[in-house]
Amino acid sequence: MTASIKTTWVSLVLVSAFVVGCATIQAQTPRSKRSTTNxxxxxxxxxxxxxxxxxxEARNAGRLDQAIELYTNAVHLRPKWPDGWWYLGAIFYEKDQYAQARDAFVNLVELEPNRGPVWGMLGLCEFQAGNYERAVTALQxxxxxxxxxxxxxxxxxRYHTAMLYIKFEQFEIGYEILREFLKVGNSGPKIIELFGLTILRMPVLSKDIxxxxxxEVFLAGQAGASMAARRTDxxxxxxxxxxxxxPNDPNVHYSFGVFQLAQDADAALKEWQRALELKPDHQPAMVQMAFEYLKRDQYNDALPLAERAVQLQPNMYPARNVLGRVLLELGQIDRAIKELEEGVRIAPSSPEMHFALARAYTRAGRKQDxxxxxxxxxxxxxxYSQERDAAQTGIAPTNTPKPNPD
Structure with a gap:
């Protein structure tokens, strides 16, 4: 996070009352001026x-070290006071003391497990501490x-979540999260930079470019942002x-192929083929080509690409999906079921995997399954329909929070 971004929003956090506790603190922790009736x-x-x-007083005056000492004393006196943990965490974060900030927010999520701002702050602390897997879980x-x-x-x-999915090579998920910035009119240089990482499939944090x-990242970002905004020309x-x-970057050809797919599938296939010529083990290009050949009923063309894609990345469920579906069309039902079952195991929250497996079970006569x-x-x-509608309207769904993406 840049210093200016951090200063802006941390100041807002510190100046305003904790959005979680401000409503409950009145009832939970009466102060002397509210206890005259006692x-x-x-x-x-x-x-x-x-x-x-x-x-x-110390916090409002910017005497943060003194505020830390006093808030620490306060939560020792009353460990279930949420505002105290919030202010401690936010102040520690502003002072770049991320381990201490994380500990404060860990205490707070135990008290307020259904508050998004708390999880967001905890995730940011984990990110700054380099605990990236824990960070993305909390952020999501x-x-x-x-x-x-x-x-x-x-x-x-949102920014840090997208960056972490990019680091974890979940480029498509990162890309979809970045599209949310465009919906609110944010297409600044930092956003363009992350779009560039998705287009070039570079699994790095922005600071490590x-x-x-x-x-190249910036130019790729311009292409990616325009594609995400559906500005085709x-x-x-x-x-x-x-x-x-x-011209010799295989990921440029791959992403250009993805862009062209809806307009000219033949041109897309040529770009993916070029990506494979430049990088013979370009697994995403194999998967895309296999799906396109499956769509065209060219199962024998799709099969070796899908098999090789699974060999290269056995834990990438789209490869299992396309391989299982191709095998099913070729009449190799048992093999198809095996691949699709493995895909469901890898990605239990993928609707597409369950649908494909249902078709395979039907072909095998396994009605109950x-x-x-x-x-x-x-x-x-x-x-997912509810969550998509919620994202479009800006209203959080009322059902149980969703698990992390696959």
């Missing part, structure tokens, strides 16, 4: 009230719950410029 406050309550008053948990209107935090979480690749020009400058997979497919489809 016959007598306990000595501990009085000590707590005074400590919080001094901590708030926060995204699934929502951020109570805190657009600044939502934007920062090699200097010699920065220009701009995207085509950007891709053609990218190809002119970097087919019905089970079809029911799972329908449930997942309904769930």
């Amino acid at each position: 016959a007598q406050t306990t000595q501990q309550d009085a000590a707590f009230d005074q400590t919080v008053k001094l901590a708030d 948990r926060g995204r699934s719950i929502g951020f109570d209107g805190n657009q600044e935090l939502e934007s920062v979480v 090699p200097t010699e690749k920065s220009e 701009e995207a085509r020009k950007a891709f053609e410029n990218l190809l002119t400058r970097y 087919a019905d089970r997979e079809r029911d799972t497919f329908k449930k997942l489809q309904e769930k």
Whole structure:
């Protein structure tokens, strides 16, 4: 995160009351001015009230070290006070003390497990500490719950979530998350940069982009952002410029093929073939070609590509999907079921995998198994439809938070 971004939103966090606790603190932690109707406050309550008053004064005056000491004393007196943990975490984060910030937010998620801002902050702490798998889990948990209107935090979480999926080579997921920025009119240089990483399929964080690749990443980002925004003419020009400058990058050809698929499938196949010529083990190109040949009923052309794709990346479920479907069309039902079952094991939340497996079970005469997979497919489809509608309207779904993407 750049210093300017961090300063802006952390300041907002510190100045405003904790959105989670501000509604509950009134009832949970009465201060002396709200306890006049009580016959007598306990000595501990009085000590707590005074400590919080001094901590708030120190925080508002920017005396953050003093505020940390006082808030720490306050949560020792009252460990279930959510505002205290929130302010401790936010102040530690602003001071780049990420381990201490993480510990504060861990305490807070135990108290407030259904609050998106808390999970978002925890994820950002894990990111800064280099715990990337834990970070993306927490960030996605926060995204699934929502951020109570805190657009600044939502934007920062979205950015880091996209970057982590890119690092984990989940480029398509990262790309879809980046599209959310375009929907709110954000296409700044940092967003373009991440789009470039998805187009070039570079599994790195933005800070780790090699200097010699920065220009290519930026040009690729322009193409990717235009494609995501469905500005077809701009995207085509950007891709053609990218190809002119970097004709020997297989991922440029691969992504240009993905762009062309809806308009000219034959041209897309040529680009994927060129990617394979430049990089014979380009697994995504194999998968795309196999799907296109499957669509064209060219099963014998699709089969070796799908088999090789599975060999190269056995845990990539799209390869299992296309291989299983090709085998099914070739009448190799047992092999098809084996591949599709493995695909479901790898990606249990993929509707497409359950649908394909239901078809295979039907062909095998296994009605009960087919019905089970079809029911799972329908449930997942309904769930994703609700989440898609929620994303379009900006309203968080009311059902249980979704699991992480595959």
